[in-house]
Amino acid sequence: MATPNFEIFSKVERGPPDAVFGIVDQFNKATAAWKALPPDHPEAGPDHKPISLVVGAYRDENGKPWVLPTVRQIEKEMAESPALDHEYLKITGLPEFLPAAQKLMFGVKDETIASAQVLSGTGALYVGFSFLHKHLGCTTLMIPDPTWPNHPNVAAAAGISVTKYPYYDRKTNSVLFDQMYDAISKAETNTIILMHPCAHNPTGMDLTMDQWEKLASLFQSRAATSPLIPFFDCAYQGYASGDLELDAAAVRHFLALGLPIIVAQSFSKTMGLYGERCGCLHLKCTSKDIATNVTSQLSSFIRATYSNPPGHGARIATALLTDETKYKSWLNDLKTMTDRLKSMRTALREGIEKAQAELPEAPKERKWDHITTQRGMFSFTGLTPQECKYLSEKHHIFLTGNGRVSIAGLNPSNVERVSRAIVDAVIHAPKE
Ligand SMILES: Cc1ncc(COP(=O)(O)O)c(C=O)c1O
Known part of the structure; x- marks a missing residue:
């Protein structure tokens, strides 16, 4: 018998350390x-x-x-609740969590928005990019320069290549809005444009409302002939201005114009639920029927990758968002x-x-x-x-x-x- 070879992994090279x-x-x-x-x-x-x-x-x-003391309190109540079990959640997550998360992000619950509970902000980006790649044929993501260092990794994992738009001038410590606008206006049709709606990571510098309005008009004007895909990565709602509504203003403005926005919503920082992997992906559609189709495709993808999301964080977030005293x-x-x-x-x-x-x-x-x-x-x-x-x-x-x-x-x-x-x-x- 030939000598068995168990070294099937020996050619695997060491990967780079993560930037953070x-x-x-x-x-x-x-x-x-x-x-x-x-x-x-x-x-x-x-x-x-x-x-x-x-x-x-x-x-x-x-x-x-x-x-967070409010989270601690909810966890105590959960621990004492005889109704709580450890059954699987639905593939798209805790049903009552989704409208509550929509309300927080958009100010309204909206049946034309397809929403799924996912593995926090990173998971929302991955499911979102994968969906856009498979169903809209998107091949390119445009990210700000600089941005969160994981954006290119997530895009690569979803089979999408990355280009950059200028965002920040290190000499003047200010946002390069004109250059940003110019680069986005020249982006190829169907490019996913990633934007941080508030508390931009790493620069801490955001667009003014006036600049958001100009940018939204650009997406609007291109929508008829050479559409771009507006994708908001919202990991810090509440952290920029201290006000949840103000920090959602850019997203809500795009929504009010009827633009087909996609939002990755993370609860890691805002509720201190980092390790619980609590987040949502939202896609604004033009009808309830289309939203149902989109949700069904998200479901198929989630089922095939991690089956369904974890319950603990979503239960906490739901309690916190739906009970007035806890919300306050x-x-x-x-x-x-x-x-x-x-x-x-x-x-x-x-x-x-x-x-x-x-x-x-x-x-x-x-x-x-x-x-x-x-x-x-x-x-x-x-x-x-x-x-x-x-x-x-x-x-x-x-x-x-x-x-x-x-x-x-x-x-x-x-x-x-x-x-x-x-x-x-x-x-x-x-x-x-
Ligand atoms: C800009 C940005 N997007 C997304 C994330 C993902 O966070 P999480 O997956 O923990 O929700 C982070 C976390 O640092 C971030 O800074």
């Missing part, structure tokens, strides 16, 4: 190394404890994950989060400006006012890749290499250290 979770791994390793230091080591103290400003997940003022209490929780983020933005800007003024060798021309102009979970600081590397190597402060800081990782105990370290990086990191 790869740095989380580095942070975790640095934390383990710091914890293992002997107490008399010069770097054993709290001033050298690694700090993560990487992941867009809310942390409280002690740097700990925060379960959630608004309070949202306010707690957005107020803390705002105060940390201010503290970071002031901390950096103070350190810059105090250190004679700090270049005074570097400006930091954009930190407080930007909104949402992140600040796009303008730090260079070399400065980011310096921060992790010298100060054990971790952020993504594009200079994006998760404001949620800041708190009163670490913001001064981070501010001083940033100025040190500006002075001493190798120049580009």
Whole structure:
């Protein structure tokens, strides 16, 4: 008998680390190394404890994950409910969740919108892109430059290639609206145009309502002869302005014009349900009948990929959205989060400006006012890749290499250290 060969996987090459979770791994390793230091080591103290400003997940003022009190309360009630079981949900999710999620996003429940509960924002993007690829023959996705680094990965997984439109000018820290508009106006027919309706990740800079209206008119004017597909990725409703309605204004404007919008709606950040994978995909159709057809195709795709979505997060979100008292209490929780983020933005800007003024060798021309102009979970600081590397190597402060800081990782105990370290990086990191 020939020698058996069990090495069927030996030709598999190692894949690249994830742009965000790869740095989380580095942070975790640095934390383990710091914890293992002997107490008399010069770097054993709290001033050298690694700090993560990487992941867009809310942390409280002690740097700990925060379960929203309203969510905690609902979970208690669920635990005591004899009616609750662990049966499969429907393929398109918890039926009562879908109209509640529509109401939050669009301000109305609408039977001409095909909706399915999916695996949070990422799952909504994947199911949405796959649907557009299969049923509308879409082959290209246009994303802002820069954007969430996972957009190209999700598009590739759905068989779609990616092009970019200009979005942000690093020199002036502002949105390049004219260039964005121009690039979108030249996009090929049937291109999916991905837009962040609020709290753009990573820049924290959004279009004004006036600019959204101009963009919507462009989609309208192309609809007759060379349509584009408007796709909103809404992961931060409530985080930009602190107001759920205002943050949905762009989406609702496109809807009011009757445009065939698609929305990926995530509940990860707004309800702190990250690991529960709670989200929805919505597609605006022109009739209830067409929406039923679209839903049936979403169902077939979901059944073939992961069968049906998880129940826990959707039950929480439904309770929170459909009970008036719980809804009000959630608004309070949202306010707690957005107020803390705002105060940390201010503290970071002031901390950096103070350190810059105090250190004679700090270049005074570097400006930091954009930190407080930007909104949402992140600040796009303008730090260079070399400065980011310096921060992790010298100060054990971790952020993504594009200079994006998760404001949620800041708190009163670490913001001064981070501010001083940033100025040190500006002075001493190798120049580009
Ligand atoms: C812009 C954007 N879209 C989508 C997502 C996906 O989030 P999730 O899949 O956790 O809902 C994120 C998460 O960071 C994001 O920032």
